[in-house]
Amino acid sequence: MILKRIGVMSLAKITGVVGAVMGFIIGGIYFLFILVWSLFLGAILSQFAGDAAVLGLFPIIMGLVFWVGATIGYAIGSFIMGAVYAFVYNLVAGRIGGLELDLQ
DSSP states (O other): OEEOOOOHHHHHHHHHHHHHHHHHHHHHHHHHHHHHHHHHHHHHHHHHHGGGGOOTTHHHHHHHHHHHHHHHHHHHHHHHHHHHHHHHHHHHHHHHOOEEOOOO
16 A cells, blocks of 8 residues: 555644643653752752742742643644645655555
């Protein structure tokens, strides 16, 4: 079987959803890193400057904003790149042939 054409919106939707999931996972990992780092840094600073140096909620809020932003950013970026890949594939496959698939 030869894959001659890919639906641009079909691939874009799939890659957008996959990108959102990956962004959620990666954003969550970064959020945990930011949270642990801010607690560690706050503990160190409180030894030298007292309780006023504790960082408070700011790192948690920024970590959550980054998490949401990463999820949305990965989804949008993956959607756009999926559409571009499908469009370019369709141009190339029309000229040099499609991708050969061996399906059972």
